[in-house]
Amino acid sequence: MSEIPIIGLNKQYESIRPELDGAIARVLEKGSFILGAEVAAFEREFAEFCGVSNAVGVASGTEALQLALMACGVGENDEVIAPAHTAVATIAAVEATGAHPRLVDIDLARYTLDPDLLQQVATQRTRAIIPVHLYGCPADMRSILEFTGRKNIFVVEDCSQAHGASYENLKVGSLSEIAAFSFYPTKNLGAFGDGGAVVTNDPALAERVRLLRQYGWKEHYISSIKGINSRLDELQAAILRVKLNYLDQWNVRRRKLADLYFELLADTELVLPLQPEDSKHVFHQFVVRHPQRDALRAFLKEQGIQTLIHYPAPVHLQPAYANLGYLIGSFPNTELASREILSLPLYPELNEQQIVLICEKIKAFLKSFR
16 A cells, blocks of 8 residues: 655645746746845745735845844844744744743644633733734634733734635735744645745834845945845745646645545544634645544554644643643643644545545544544
């Protein structure tokens, strides 16, 4: 039996290979590799896709988030609220600004930041809140924005897993003052290496990010402010321009495959993902929950079905973040999720027969526990 991988990037490449090869060749022939015409064109096209006026290409999603925070003036002595259930990159970006992360538990339905807990966590030092649109599901932005509007706190969306998702008919990235995207290869819109972008409708924030991404240069070699080196390269921009043309149809395909999972697993005891009525989920991951997660994962591996856990250890319980001062039990929903969640294969190149097989194997496992 052939294996079913957790993702099939080689198949995606083959599906649009002539266009990608042509884009790469175009860059090589021009001989311009950093912040050139391809980056500028991609920034325009991605801003239009997100429904915003500005996009700024940077070197990674982590640095996109860092630069977005820096553009908002976040720094030492500030606090930034973020969900405890997220990729470590979210918290690493906060600490890179010199600010202190303040974690908050999640809503177990969306797996995103629980707005009802913000009042308990916010302090006089809170400068920003990062809603993470995890797994492709938008956070409850209306509630978050209602809270921050009363507090004069920046909202910085982490859209790294939600390219093309929408909330109340608006694309993620356009819902707040500023937002960050990652183009890591496995994302719904992925490059052939690292890459990221900051998007905003605020021209002053956009200009500040452009300065910050390249040493604060307003003119070559002259730093008007202190910045860093975080530039999207021409090769990645050219690749992303090709893939952006396919993103909507790839997301439609993801939703179609997710619907098949929902249909086939509806009568099982698995906790299936939420599809909020206010949002359009883009299923970066199809994440289920079960108390026997580890046994299920081992069984599927034996059957040649790859899975992943996003994420097996909450940020607050990882050794590197012991300095934050949280203990076991600090975030019960996050800790429950980390014990039970499992990401099943889901990507546009997966076929229906493979999903039928995956679901058959899952049902066989669950039957053995009844």
